[in-house]
Amino acid sequence: MIIRQFFIPGIAHSSYLIGGVGSCLIVDPARDTDRYITAAKEEGMRIAGILETHLHADFVSGHRDLADRTGVPIYMPERAGCLFPHVPVSEGSIINLDDLRIEVMETPGHTPEHVSYVLTHQSRGDRPGAVFCGDTLFVGDVGRPDLFPGRSRELADALFTSLHERLFTLPDYCEVYPAHGAGSLCGRMLSAKRWSTIGYEREFNQAVTIRDPEEFVRYLTTNMPPAPDHFSRCSEINRRGPTLLSELPVPEAFSPRQITEILDKNTTDVVDIRRYDAFGGFHIPGSWNVDTEVNFSTFAGWILPPDRNQILVAHDPQQVHDAVLMMRRVGLDRVTGYLAGGLQGWAFAGYTSDHVRIISVHELASLRTDTPGLLILDVRTQAEYAGYHIPGSVNIPWPELRTRYHELDSSRSIAVICGTGVRSGIACSILKRSGIHDICNTAGGYTGWIAAGYE
Structure with missing residues (x-):
């Protein structure tokens, strides 16, 4: 058995490859799926299925893209009500992979439909050795229950039960593989440690050590950091099924004149993805400034209008490529192009500029x-x-x-x-x-x- 973790900085997202003898499963995949295809080939394994713990709020999942590329089934929580082809799973559902047995444990709280996947390596024994718990249990924290208006207390109550009557009935040595680490806004005090054990979290996780249900609810429903705008949007995209990346247009290189003509139609925003000092020195009037070097996906998803097209201003084409990928991770699929030649070309063309x-x-x-x-x-x-x-x-x-x-x-x-x-x-x-x-x-x-x- 092998477990490989894939971590994306910024959104602090962890996804996993669970490998058996010759087959593997992918848990909570990112939208850019090349990494999983490559990893499976490196391990000499065939991808046999995709497991989703819940409808992710902070990023658009790669379940549809990976299924399209591999032809394998997507296992989704039954209560998610997904609108694309999938295999619904609920409490007690079993997924067998070579000598591995994966049992579904319903763990609502962070979201109503949340499940965890409990892994047993049957050739080694009949007791579970790992749990893929999504956003229910993190290293050092638990999932926030306040993403559904008017349901914070209900979900906090459910989370308490999911932790103490479900996950923490697993053996102390059981390894814990969450969907996020430090830097994610899906919790408040996530550790930079990428994985843990049930025993370690039982002892050192501050939220878990609160054993009074009322105190637990108070703790999780006060002083939470603000939830970015794209959280509710991404959750619904994941429920409906994201547009396949292969179906999205490739951004074009636009001349300064083309950009002015596009902006005159008032359907497009300019997003300047350079550093703040470069933006301050010289930029196209009316531009947004979101620096790609610091938590770009979260910041862009938070403020950029998803119903408008975007044109990027960057240092070079590679920065454009990276930014488009990071924007698509949070459901911003309307990047139509970028300024060819950067701001120097804009200046040479004699167009108006602004500064800070x-x-x-x-x-x-x-x-x-x-x-x-x-x-x-x-x-x-x-x-x-x-x-x-x-x-x-x-x-x-x-x-x-x-x-x-x-x-x-x-x-x-x-x-x-x-x-x-x-x-x-x-x-x-x-x-x-x-x-x-x-x-x-x-x-x-x-x-x-x-x-x-x-x-």
Whole structure:
């Protein structure tokens, strides 16, 4: 028996290959499925099936793509109500693979339809040795139950039962393979450790150590981080069945003139995927700025309108290729093209450009004392702001600026700050798109502010 884990940074997604003698199963696959085809060939195995633990909210799954490429069945929780061909599974369903036995355990809580797959290596014994538990149990945390409006308490109750009456009846040595690690917003305190055991989590997982049901519910229904916009969208895409990647158009290289003609139709947004400092120096007016180097899938899925086309502005074609893949992971399938020749070509063509002033933390310190009416806009999360902030600053988390920008006095100069400059770069692009132009972005953010000794 072999177990191979595939980890995607940013969305912090883990998927798995479970191998028997000559066949294998893929658990919770990503949408870009080459990795599984390659791994199966490396192991000399035939992919025999695809297992999904639940309708994933934070990414679009690769179940349909992998099934299309291999012709194998997709096993889905019966309660998911999926609209594509699949094999429904429920409590007690058995999947046999060579000398492996996989039993379905219903573990609702993070989502109503959630199941876990309990693996027994029958040639070694008749007791389970591993469980693929999706987003029910993480290393160091459990799945958030608040993704369904009005059902948080119900799902938190169900999660408590799934943990203590289901998963934690497994042996302490049973290995735990979750669908996410540190960096995912599907929980609050996920460890950077990629796998664990039932015994370890029983002892050290803070949520699991809460044995009172009421206290557990309170713990999981308060102070959760905001859920990005694409969570509900991805869940429904996964239920309906994503469009096959092979059916999506290949983005075209557009000239500056073609882009201006496209933008005149008001069906397309420009997404500048360069670093915030490059965006600040020179960009196409009205562009979004989402840097590919920092959690791009989550940030893009959070704010970009899914019902509009996108044209990318990048450093080079490889960055475009990578960005398109990361956008498709969160259901943004409408990238029609990119600016050929980058911003240099735009400049040579003589078209209008815009910029955002980039300031150092030392300049911000000077502006605080020398600029009457300066507004310092802190776009970090409420929790980060509560932990430390510049006195007198105003906190509006960057995703909320799309609807709360009108709370700002556009007649004042605004200095935007986050932890590093990346999120404030996104915020500046939102403000620019909203008609607020007297702004500057603080390079280095609070990281630089504190390092420089400011309070």
